[in-house]
Amino acid sequence: MTYTGWILLTASLVGLSCGIVGVFLILRRMAMMADAISHTVLLGIVTAFLITRELSGPHMLIGAIVAGLLTAVLVQWFNSRGVQQDASIGVVFTTLFAIGVILIATQVGNAHLDTKHALMGEITFVPWDLMHVPLLGEVPKATFMLGAVLLVVIIVILAFYKEWKITSFDPALAASIGIPVVLMHYVFMSLVSITTVAAFDAVGAIMVVAMLITPAAAAYLWTDKLSTMLVLSGTFGVISAFTGYYIAVWLDTSISGSMAFATGIVFLISFLFSPKHGVLSRYLHKFNTHGSQEKLDGTS
Amino acid sequence: MSVLQVQGLNASYRKNKVLHDVSFEVGQGSLTSIVGPNGAGKSTLLKVMLELHPKLSGDVSFFGSSLSKTKTRVGYVPQRGSVDWDFPTDALDVVMMGLYGRVGWLKRPNKSHKEKAMASLEQMGMADFAGRQISQLSGGQQQRVFLARALVQDADLYFMDEPLAGVDAATERAIMTTLKDLKTAGKTVMVVHHDLQTVEDYFDHVLLLNRTVIAHGKTEEAFTKDHVYRAYGGTLRWMKEA
Amino acid sequence: MLNSLLSPNTQWVLLSTLILGMAAGMIGCLAYWKRQSLMSDALSHAALPGVVIAFALTGSKNLLVMILGAAVSALIGAWMIQWIRSSSRIKEDTAMGMILSVFFGLGIMLLTIVNRTAGGNQSGLDNFIFGQAASMVRKDVFTMLILAVLVILVVSIGFKEWKLFLFDPDFARGLGLNSRLMNSLYMGVLVLVIVIGIQAVGVILMAAMLIIPAVSARYWTQSFRTMVILSAVFGGGSGFIGTLISTLGKGWPTGPFIVVASSVLFTVSLVFGAEKGLLIQAMQLRSQKKDHTESSNQAVIKPQLSERGNHQ
Numbered sequence: 026m027t028y029t030g031w032i033l034l035t036a037s038l039v040g041l042s043c044g045i046v047g048v049f050l051i052l053r054r055m056a057m058m059a060d061a062i063s064h065t066v067l068l069g070i071v072t073a074f075l076i077t078r079e080l081s082g083p084h085m086l087i088g089a090i091v092a093g094l095l096t097a098v099l100v101q102w103f104n105s106r107g108v109q110q111d112a113s114i115g116v117v118f119t120t121l122f123a124i125g126v127i128l129i130a131t132q133v134g135n136a137h138l139d140t141k142h143a144l145m146g147e148i149t150f151v152p153w154d155l156m157h158v159p160l161l162g163e164v165p166k167a168t169f170m171l172g173a174v175l176l177v178v179i180i181v182i183l184a185f186y187k188e189w190k191i192t193s194f195d196p197a198l199a200a201s202i203g204i205p206v207v208l209m210h211y212v213f214m215s216l217v218s219i220t221t222v223a224a225f226d227a228v229g230a231i232m233v234v235a236m237l238i239t240p241a242a243a244a245y246l247w248t249d250k251l252s253t254m255l256v257l258s259g260t261f262g263v264i265s266a267f268t269g270y271y272i273a274v275w276l277d278t279s280i281s282g283s284m285a286f287a288t289g290i291v292f293l294i295s296f297l298f299s300p301k302h303g304v305l306s307r308y309l310h311k312f313n314t315h316g317s318q319e320k321l322d323g324t325s
Numbered sequence: 326m327s328v329l330q331v332q333g334l335n336a337s338y339r340k341n342k343v344l345h346d347v348s349f350e351v352g353q354g355s356l357t358s359i360v361g362p363n364g365a366g367k368s369t370l371l372k373v374m375l376e377l378h379p380k381l382s383g384d385v386s387f388f389g390s391s392l393s394k395t396k397t398r399v400g401y402v403p404q405r406g407s408v409d410w411d412f413p414t415d416a417l418d419v420v421m422m423g424l425y426g427r428v429g430w431l432k433r434p435n436k437s438h439k440e441k442a443m444a445s446l447e448q449m450g451m452a453d454f455a456g457r458q459i460s461q462l463s464g465g466q467q468q469r470v471f472l473a474r475a476l477v478q479d480a481d482l483y484f485m486d487e488p489l490a491g492v493d494a495a496t497e498r499a500i501m502t503t504l505k506d507l508k509t510a511g512k513t514v515m516v517v518h519h520d521l522q523t524v525e526d527y528f529d530h531v532l533l534l535n536r537t538v539i540a541h542g543k544t545e546e547a548f549t550k551d552h553v554y555r556a557y558g559g560t561l562r563w564m565k566e567a
Numbered sequence: 568m569l570n571s572l573l574s575p576n577t578q579w580v581l582l583s584t585l586i587l588g589m590a591a592g593m594i595g596c597l598a599y600w601k602r603q604s605l606m607s608d609a610l611s612h613a614a615l616p617g618v619v620i621a622f623a624l625t626g627s628k629n630l631l632v633m634i635l636g637a638a639v640s641a642l643i644g645a646w647m648i649q650w651i652r653s654s655s656r657i658k659e660d661t662a663m664g665m666i667l668s669v670f671f672g673l674g675i676m677l678l679t680i681v682n683r684t685a686g687g688n689q690s691g692l693d694n695f696i697f698g699q700a701a702s703m704v705r706k707d708v709f710t711m712l713i714l715a716v717l718v719i720l721v722v723s724i725g726f727k728e729w730k731l732f733l734f735d736p737d738f739a740r741g742l743g744l745n746s747r748l749m750n751s752l753y754m755g756v757l758v759l760v761i762v763i764g765i766q767a768v769g770v771i772l773m774a775a776m777l778i779i780p781a782v783s784a785r786y787w788t789q790s791f792r793t794m795v796i797l798s799a800v801f802g803g804g805s806g807f808i809g810t811l812i813s814t815l816g817k818g819w820p821t822g823p824f825i826v827v828a829s830s831v832l833f834t835v836s837l838v839f840g841a842e843k844g845l846l847i848q849a850m851q852l853r854s855q856k857k858d859h860t861e862s863s864n865q866a867v868i869k870p871q872l873s874e875r876g877n878h879q
Contacts, residue, residue, distance in 0.1 A: 051657075051658070051661045052409075052412060052413075054409075054658055054660055054661075055660070056658075056660040056661040056663070056664035056665075057605050057608075057660045057663065057664055059664060060605075060608070060664055060667060060668075064771070106837075106843070106845075107339075107785075107843055108782055108785070109599065109602060109604065111602070111603075111604045111605040111660070112599055112604040112605075112778055112781070112782050113782070114604075114605060115604045115605055115607075115608060115774050115775065115777075115778035115779070115782075116775075116778055116779050116782055116830070116833060119771075119772055119774055119775030119778070119779070119826050119830075120775070120779070120826060120827065120829075120830040120833075122771065122772070122823075122826075123772055123775065123822070123823035123824075123826035123827050123830070124823070124827060126697075126820055126822075126823040127819075127820065127823045127824065127827065130818060130819055130820050130823075131816060131819065144696070144771070145675055184431055185430070185431075186433075187422075187425050187428065187433065187434065188425070188430070190414070190418075190422070191422045191425050193412070194408055194409070194412045194414065194419070194422070195403065195407070195408045195422065197372075197377055197401070197403045197407055198401060198403060198422065198423075198474075199425075200375075200376075200377050201375045201377065201396075201399070201400075201401040202396060202397075202423075202425060202426030202478070203393075203396045203397075203426055204425070204426070231612075231668055231671045231672060231675070232668070232672060234664060234667065234668040235665070235668035235669055235671075235672055237664075238661055238664040238665050238668065239664075239665045239668065239669060241661075242657050242661050242662075242665055245413065245656065245657065246655060246656070246657070248413060249413050249414070249415065249458035250413055250414070250415070251412075251413045251414055253413075254413050272676075273676075276676070276680060277680070277683065278676045278677075278679040278680045278683075279675045279676055279678075279679040281672070281675070282671075282672045282673070282674070282675030282676040282678075282679065283672070283676050284672070285668050285669055285671065285672025285673075285675070286669060286672040286673045286676055288665075288668075288669060288672075289665065289669030289670075289672070289673070292665060292669075296651065296655060302655055302656055303655075304654050304655070307654065411656045460656070
């Protein structure tokens with residue numbers, strides 16, 4: 026495959042897995058947890074690196090899951106001790122991220138890992154870091170990891186589809202019929218963590234947040250069906266990846282920054298023009314029903 | 326045989342103790358309203374019994390057994406405001422959720438589940454709205470969807486949190502008819518209720534609660550002016566409650 | 568250490584992080600009670616494109632101009648969050664997450680372009696992402712000091728109005744307090760603190776300076792006044808300590824050390840705090856024990872359930 030092909034494939038895989046996970050993130054009102062986890066996985070990766078002295082896929086995944094779960098547990102714990110939800114997110118993620126940055130600066134040196142890379146990623150290097158995969162041949166490491174994570178995400182979401190739906194919509198009912206709401210919560214946080222870390226290396230933390238939240242929010246404006254929303258959100262993620270890439274080539278600028286920006290464009294279009302929940306259609310709707318409203322008022 | 330037995334239940338919410346030594350028993354086929362002022366612990370009582378909120382001490386037994394063994398026999402209707410009605414789903418789908426416990430892990434709801442859900446929507450007069458996105462429903466219709474979801478659970482004991490709050494007259498009638506049908510079918514229902522004026526018409530039993538049980542029993546015996554006054558303290562304004 | 572303390576530039580930097588920490592601690596209390604702690608995170612990210620554009624337009628690293636750019640961009644972000652939330656079914660946290668990441672992405676795009684066209688020597692702009700208090704010169708410090716003092720004055724002068732506005736906005740309106748004005752003023756000082764703080768600790772960790780001191784102060788007092796004062800003390804203290812530590816090693820980042828210093832103070836507050844600290848609660852628990860074993864009280868609350876509860 027061509028160099029551009031690998032980049033587009035990698036970014037599309039990010040768009041797909043983030044898009045799917047993102048739908049449940051925003052429905053569970055945990056958008057800012059994505060922001061938090063995307064920062065704290067840095068600490069997980071650094072710690073894994075300091076222990077094993079290598080930056081390999083499995084170590085990073087484990088480090089990220091631990092860091093992600095630690096974030097979720099700490100946020101929950103402070104919250105249960107009376108700290109407001111968003112304040113406790115703020116305390117936890119900034120602290121863990123700061124520790125990660127300090128560890129990088131004092132222990133790691135700038136040789137293998139640096140904070141800027143973690144935030145912005147270096148997707149342009151992805152196609153050069155190859156590994157051999159049976160049947161597929163030479164595949165970029167990051168792409169392979171993202172593919173594997175996407176597979177895990179799809180399997181976990183589909184296998185427990187109705188459980189995800191009910192615990193997101195009505196956790197009280199879910200708990201009362203015996204679904205382990207708490208366990209599902211932490212499984213979900215693990216999903217967010219592995220998605221984040223897999224995408225991290227390629228596109229960086231900020232684009233992960235954009236890809237997790239924005240396509241899902243855009244999809245939310247187009248449909249009233251959860252399954253459709255999942256498909257749309259993944260599609261929007263891929264569209265943003267492509268659009269972002271070509272914007273970046275056109276302006277000769279950061280690819281991941283442009284992809285994050287492109288998710289914003291997709292959202293803006295949905296926000297303004299979606300026939301169901303767009304601003305324009307709401308405005309027109311108000312305008313149209315105004316007349317009939319007056320009639321109703323007249324008869325009452 | 327008593328369907329529900331509560332013994333010495335204590336619970337706190339945040340730092341405040343909201344349930345103090347609550348004990349009562351509910352017999353089969355009864356229709357009980359839980360009545361008390363704001364902050365009396367009515368919703369908390371339901372949640373504690375269903376183990377959705379931790380208790381400090383006390384015992385709750387369902388059908389002479391523990392909740393974990395009788396989960397499918399207990400149905401719960403949370404307050405309407407406890408969920409986000411913008412959730413991307415339709416009325417039929419919400420009702421189907423009542424069956425998820427029965428469908429089991431890794432399985433998808435099938436046609437018979439769908440038919441069941443449809444029948445129960447019909448029973449609540451909501452069949453025409455099956456495909457409607459739930460935020461497009463009125464408050465009363467949303468409450469009926471919740472009721473339909475409870476019906477589909479086909480439980481023997483139901484807990485309902487304020488199902489009559491903020492609904493229109495037609496919905497109130499539909500819900501009360503359903504509750505009475507349930508009672509006739511031998512089911513047991515406990516309802517958190519806020520309208521003192523309708524207690525005597527709607528329910529055969531009443532549990533007056535204000536952090537502890539003030540009175541409990543048949544409506545005509547327990548729902549006396551004296552008891553109500555004790556439950557509400559000085560805050561009672563009979564006429565304004567409606 | 569003594570040497571670094573003697574360096575006049577370090578003294579200026581120490582002074583500025585101290586004052587900045589105080590200002591951020593005070594505003595953080597307002598944000599905490601407006602339940603907008605994470606808004607500060609969103610706004611500090613949203614400031615980035617403005618900084619870069621201001622630089623690109625003027626071609627110089629004039630702090631005041633860049634602060635202006637940051638403020639405009641952050642305010643546009645705030646306005647968009649408000650617009651998205653009020654005119655669609657999108658919830659506030661989602662809107663914040665979107666603005667945060669999309670604006671930041673735009674900022675990175677512009678930054679890359681500016682860095683490329685302006686030649687390699689302008690990479691100082693990167694400091695806005697990670698912060699670099701140590702590289703500040705005296706003129707920058709003066710600008711920051713003046714703005715920070717301004718913020719502290721705004722909060723102190725209208726203290727009782729702020730209290731009313733935060734605690735019971737409806738009642739405040741009833742008393743004739745102009746809530747629109749208060750809201751704009753609040754947004755104004757919040758953005759001001761954020762954009763001056765970015766220079767020191769960077770876009771990403773700015774939120775910590777606003778959130779952590781306020782949360783820590785909560786553990787010591789029930790009074791709003793004391794909370795604001797304590798929060799300012801914690802904020803200023805961690806600014807000072809963090810900067811000091813970062814001067815000990817070569818290339819040690821200032822921002823993260825300030826945040827960690829702040830977190831240490833938070834942990835101390837969490838354990839020893841007089842109001843809700845773990846130690847105090849454990850002692851109260853022991854005295855209550857004859858009544859009930861409360862071990863199951865807090866920790867068991869299901870994450871999802873308690874969260875929803877808060878929203879009601």
